[in-house]
Amino acid sequence: MMRLKADYHTHTHYSDGKGTVLDNVRAAKKRGLDTLAISDHSWGHGYFGLKKEKKNQYFEDIEEAQRIFPDMNILKAIECNILGPDGAVDLTPEEMKEFDIILCGYHFGSKIRNAGDLMMHVSNALHKFTGLGEKRVIKTNTKAILRALDHPIDVLTHPGDKGPVDIVAIAKKAAQRGIKLEINQRHKHLTTEQLIQIKDLDLEFILSSDAHSPEAIGEVEKAYASILSSGLDRKKIVNLKETL
Ligand SMILES: [Zn+2]
Ligand SMILES: [Zn+2]
Numbered sequence: 557m558m559r560l561k562a563d564y565h566t567h568t569h570y571s572d573g574k575g576t577v578l579d580n581v582r583a584a585k586k587r588g589l590d591t592l593a594i595s596d597h598s599w600g601h602g603y604f605g606l607k608k609e610k611k612n613q614y615f616e617d618i619e620e621a622q623r624i625f626p627d628m629n630i631l632k633a634i635e636c637n638i639l640g641p642d643g644a645v646d647l648t649p650e651e652m653k654e655f656d657i658i659l660c661g662y663h664f665g666s667k668i669r670n671a672g673d674l675m676m677h678v679s680n681a682l683h684k685f686t687g688l689g690e691k692r693v694i695k696t697n698t699k700a701i702l703r704a705l706d707h708p709i710d711v712l713t714h715p716g717d718k719g720p721v722d723i724v725a726i727a728k729k730a731a732q733r734g735i736k737l738e739i740n741q742r743h744k745h746l747t748t749e750q751l752i753q754i755k756d757l758d759l760e761f762i763l764s765s766d767a768h769s770p771e772a773i774g775e776v777e778k779a780y781a782s783i784l785s786s787g788l789d790r791k792k793i794v795n796l797k798e799t800l
Contacts, residue, residue, distance in 0.1 A: 558790070559797035562591035563774050564633065565659060565713065565738065565764035570614050571596035571635075572604040575770040577617040581625055583767075587774035591795075594618055595633035595659050600646020603665045606634070615654075631656040635713060637666035640673035641696050643703020652708055659738075660704060661713030662697065676700065680719035690720060698722040705729050711736045711762055714743040716750060727754035736794065741779040742766035751786035761793045 566580050567573030575583070577594055584592040596614070597605045606614060615632055622630045632655050636647045645660055646667070652658050664681065668674050676696055683693045698721050705712065705726070712735055715721055723746070730737055737754075739746050739761055746754075746761075763780060767773040783790065790796055 558780055560587075560589060560763065560774055560776060560795060561797040562593070562629075562762075562795040563587075563589055563765050563767070563776075564591075564593040564631070564657060564711065564762050564795060565595050565635070565740070566592065566767045566773055567596050567635075568594060570594075570606045570610060571601070573768045577614075577621050578624070579770040580767070580773055581621045581628060581630060583770035583773040585625060585628060589628075589774055590797075591629040591631065592773070593631040593633035593657055593659075595635045595657070597663070598634045598636040598646050600637045600639060600667050601663060601665055602667045605637075605646075611654075633657040633659060635659040635661060636709070638662040638700055638704045639666050639669060641676050641700045642672065643700045643706065644669075645704055645707050645709070649708055657711070658707075658709045659711045659713050660707065660709040661715075662700065662704075662718050664718060683719055693719045694722055698725055701726050702729050705733050705735055709735055711738055713738045714740040714745040714766070716747070717743040717745040723750045724753055727757050727759055731757050731759040736760045736762050739763045739776075739779045739783060739793070740766050741776045742768070742772075744778075744782075746782075748782045748785045751783065751788050755786055755788040755792075759792065761788070762795050763793050764795075
């Protein structure tokens with residue numbers, strides 16, 4: 557039987573999640589997790605990112621939850637945004653230092669700085685709905701992510717979810733940089749097919765819920781089924797407690 561010891565990817569009302577920090581921690585405890593990261597979207601998301609001016613309150617809520625549940629390990633995390641083809645992210649290295657763990661992913665709705673950012677979003681959206689321009693979006697997305705992996709991040713979230721990528725190139729660079737790739741319950745990426753392509757590389761993974769409500773914390777069954785189908789060695793998944 558598989559058991560998760562940590563869920564490193566959960567959202568609260570500080571971004572687009574439903575629960576409070578405490579709601580998430582209570583749910584994690586009920587699920588038997590040892591470790592929970594509160595990882596709301598960062599302020600470079602134009603619609604629902606954590607407001608910069610709320611950051612201190614965010615930290616205080618996490619610290620208070622830690623005091624209430626001293627037996628849990630509660631991490632100050634953030635899911636920052638890859639902004640465009642240059643791989644820029646919306647947190648400075650100084651800002652990153654304030655968090656225990658940095659997740660990073662490409663999302664629609666991140667703030668647009670220039671025509672390149674806009675084109676990347678438009679071509680991905682167009683591809684998603686029509687299938688057009690596959691080769692070009694793979695090239696743009698892969699280049700953006702490879703550059704984003706130069707930042708001091710810990711986890712690349714749901715690679716390929718908003719548009720196709722060269723997952724082998726990304727996984728090789730992540731392996732070199734010691735960055736973990738995420739197998740995400742909510743977004744279905746990494747997919748079984750992606751896992752099959754990269755399972756033999758010397759690379760670590762996390763399995764996470766990406767919960768946007770407390771009830772979904774620790775829920776990873778579909779993503780876990782995908783791991784089993786791919787044949788990925790479960791020892792490479794850092795937050796599994798025990799496997800058969
Ligand atoms: Zn995300
Ligand atoms: Zn997320």
